[in-house]
Amino acid sequence: MKIAVCVSHVPDTATRIKIGVDRKAIDPTGVxxxxxPFDEYAIEEALKTKEKVGGDSIVYAISVGGVTNKxxxxxxxxxxxxxxxxxxxxxxxxxxxxxxxxxxxxxxLGCEIAFFGKQSVDFDNSxxxxxxxxxxxxxCVPVVVDFKLDGSIITAEREIEGGREVVETELPAIITTxxxxxxxxxxxxxxxxxxxxxxxxxKAAAQSPNYSEIIDMNLPxxxxxxxxxxxxxxxxxELVKLLREEAKVI
Amino acid sequence: xxxxxLAILEQRENSLKKVSxxxxxxxxxxxxxxxxxxxxxVAGADINNLxxxxxxxxxxxxxxxxxxxxxxxxxxYTEAISNYAKEVNAVCLIVGNTALGNDLAPRLAVKLSSGxxxxxxxxxxxxxxxxxxxxxxxxxxxxxVKLSSDVKVFTIRPNVFKAELSESGxxxxxxxxxxxxxxxxxxxxxxxxxxxxxxxxxxxxVSGGRGMKGPENFNLIESLADSLGAAVGASRAVVDAGWRPxxxxxxxxxxxxxxxxxVACGISGAIQxxxxxxxxxxIVAINKDKDAPIFSVADYGIAGDVFEILxxxxxxxxxIRS
Numbered sequence: 276m277k278i279a280v281c282v283s284h285v286p287d288t289a290t291r292i293k294i295g296v297d298r299k300a301i302d303p304t305g306v307x308x309x310x311x312p313f314d315e316y317a318i319e320e321a322l323k324t325k326e327k328v329g330g331d332s333i334v335y336a337i338s339v340g341g342v343t344n345k346x347x348x349x350x351x352x353x354x355x356x357x358x359x360x361x362x363x364x365x366x367x368x369x370x371x372x373x374x375x376x377x378x379x380x381x382x383x384l385g386c387e388i389a390f391f392g393k394q395s396v397d398f399d400n401s402x403x404x405x406x407x408x409x410x411x412x413x414x415c416v417p418v419v420v421d422f423k424l425d426g427s428i429i430t431a432e433r434e435i436e437g438g439r440e441v442v443e444t445e446l447p448a449i450i451t452t453x454x455x456x457x458x459x460x461x462x463x464x465x466x467x468x469x470x471x472x473x474x475x476x477x478k479a480a481a482q483s484p485n486y487s488e489i490i491d492m493n494l495p496x497x498x499x500x501x502x503x504x505x506x507x508x509x510x511x512x513e514l515v516k517l518l519r520e521e522a523k524v525i
Numbered sequence: 526x527x528x529x530x531l532a533i534l535e536q537r538e539n540s541l542k543k544v545s546x547x548x549x550x551x552x553x554x555x556x557x558x559x560x561x562x563x564x565x566x567v568a569g570a571d572i573n574n575l576x577x578x579x580x581x582x583x584x585x586x587x588x589x590x591x592x593x594x595x596x597x598x599x600x601x602y603t604e605a606i607s608n609y610a611k612e613v614n615a616v617c618l619i620v621g622n623t624a625l626g627n628d629l630a631p632r633l634a635v636k637l638s639s640g641x642x643x644x645x646x647x648x649x650x651x652x653x654x655x656x657x658x659x660x661x662x663x664x665x666x667x668x669x670v671k672l673s674s675d676v677k678v679f680t681i682r683p684n685v686f687k688a689e690l691s692e693s694g695x696x697x698x699x700x701x702x703x704x705x706x707x708x709x710x711x712x713x714x715x716x717x718x719x720x721x722x723x724x725x726x727x728x729x730x731v732s733g734g735r736g737m738k739g740p741e742n743f744n745l746i747e748s749l750a751d752s753l754g755a756a757v758g759a760s761r762a763v764v765d766a767g768w769r770p771x772x773x774x775x776x777x778x779x780x781x782x783x784x785x786x787x788v789a790c791g792i793s794g795a796i797q798x799x800x801x802x803x804x805x806x807x808i809v810a811i812n813k814d815k816d817a818p819i820f821s822v823a824d825y826g827i828a829g830d831v832f833e834i835l836x837x838x839x840x841x842x843x844x845i846r847s
Contacts, residue, residue: 286662288777288778288796288797289795289796289797290662290665290796291665291796292662292665292666294666301662301666312778313778369640370631370641371634371640396662396663396777396778397661397662398661399643399644399660399661399662399663399781400643400644401627401643402627402630402631402641402643405628405631405632406631406632406634406635408632409603409631409632409635409636410635414600414709414710415599415628415632415710416599416710417627417628418624418627418628420771432716433624434624434772435623435624435625436623436624436723436725436726437717437718437722437723437726438715438716438717438718439715439716439718440596440597440624440712440714440715440716441712441713441714441715441716442599442710442711442712442713443710443711443713444709444710444711445709453771454771454774454778454779455770455771455772484674485673486639486640486641486672486673486674487640487642487670487671487672487673488670488671488672488673489668489669489670490656490668490669490670490671491668491669492661492666492667492668492669493666493667493668493669494665494666494667495664495665495666495667495803495804498803498821498822500820500821501808501810501820501822501823501824501825501826502824502825502826503815503820503826503827503828504825504826504827505827505828505829506815506827506828506829507827507829507830507833507834508829508833508834508837508838510827510829510834511827511834511837511838511841512841514809514825514827514838515838515841515842515845517825518786518807518809518825519845522786522806522807522824522825524729524785524786524806524807525729525753525786525842525845
């Protein structure tokens with residue numbers, strides 16, 4: 276079985292965001308980029324699926340973006356993914372643009388299943404998996420915390436408000452992964468060495484419309500520092516009074 | 526006939542969710558500014574409180590009805606709603622950014638060759654164009670976005686827009702039976718989680734961090750949450766340590782929340798956590814380190830010991846609630 280895992284390359288979550296001079300992108304100076312944290316669950320599930328299905332199954336890691344995205348593809352290869360594919364485009368694509376490129380590649384590779392992190396922790400749209408699936412007519416279950424594949428039948432549990440929905444569908448499909456689905460393996464030293472010999476194919480990303488335009492990017496207004504009411508439970512009475520009478524929230 | 530803007534409503538267990546009223550309000554407001562006709566659309570089996578939507582500026586409700594629509598089916602809802610949107614030449618769709626809306630909206634967008642902007646927290650109309658504001662990096666920054674597609678899909682963050690009662694209430698409900706819906710992907714059951722309330726939906730959240738010192742002490746958090754009718758939240762540190770389930774995690778790799786009141790207990794306020802909760806209307810911090818970053822976003826703070834303060838606070842709340 277051909278399995279795809281789609282990875283994105285994002286600023287470390289500890290990054291203090293600064294806005295670039297054009298006010299349309301962040302200032303990348305001094306920012307450390309990492310593999311999108313949710314993609315690690317996608318990689319782990321892709322590898323587990325390969326192990327389960329067996330045969331001559333192969334896992335591809337696909338990323339859309341500039342050459343620096345290869346660092347995240349390399350991380351996937353070190354964890355055990357077989358081949359890397361960089362769909363090159365230095366422009367800032369929106370989720371649609373990214374989904375178009377991925378859809379084209381997943382289809383032409385003939386992947387029956389593709390795993391995506393449920394969202395990239397930069398733009399937080401959490402729609403690339405669903406868009407890609409609709410574009411190529413695959414079934415899709417997003418935000419999955421439990422996944423079972425039996426032949427071509429998928430039973431997946433997805434996280435929703437107040438619980439989990441059990442969804443049944445079948446291949447071909449796209450699954451987007453949520454924390455809690457699995458425990459991503461660490462890249463072993465052997466894996467890291469082996470990854471250096473694995474291929475990352477570079478090709479131009481398929482053309483696509485960009486529907487959204489960023490007009491402005493800004494930082495949230497900084498809040499006035501609040502009041503420290505005390506250092507022990509003697510301050511509780513005042514706190515409750517303020518919540519009732521000033522904030523009117525209880 | 527004017528072009529249409531559709532509020533896509535959400536029902537669970539045959540009842541409209543709160544965000545549906547917010548979507549209706551947003552849609553009817555935008556309809557006025559853009560000179561559009563507004564309708565509400567909902568897919569479901571039987572819906573108990575459909576009439577309530579009429580109080581929010583909606584005069585026409587379309588109920589796409591099928592027995593199999595009582596539970597969500599991504600393929601079925603997408604097909605039925607996008608077909609209806611095409612039929613009436615809808616130019617704009619407003620969807621709640623819930624688990625369902627987040628799955629449905631992008632699929633509708635593909636079917637309608639439309640762009641979609643997710644998790645909007647504000648709209649402006651400038652020279653006839655909608656400009657949406659949404660958080661990025663879990664709220665560390667915001668972008669203003671406009672769409673160039675003919676049809677436009679926007680999802681709204683729950684609990685941000687007011688569901689405003691409008692005078693022009695008297696909706697007519699039109700039922701459209703959907704025969705042979707597409708059920709390629711279907712919800713077959715629902716497993717309710719043990720917690721009473723979900724952080725993504727709660728009006729009040731009481732969160733605990735590493736300062737709680739161990740999972741056994743979260744009963745203090747739970748008691749306070751119970752007294753307030755609040756959901757229990759957690760920092761990433763305590764989720765990664767296995768003290769609390771992941772669904773309670775608030776922050777950049779957890780949930781981004783905007784409750785009316787957020788009470789942070791024993792949470793120092795790592796940047797990833799602050800990003801996920803700083804848009805809460807009121808924030809209370811209880812932490813023994815007075816220099817902890819959480820106090821920089823808190824409205825009210827007590828710089829003291831959570832173990833001493835929480836039981837007293839819970840008692841006080843119980844007193845005024847009883």
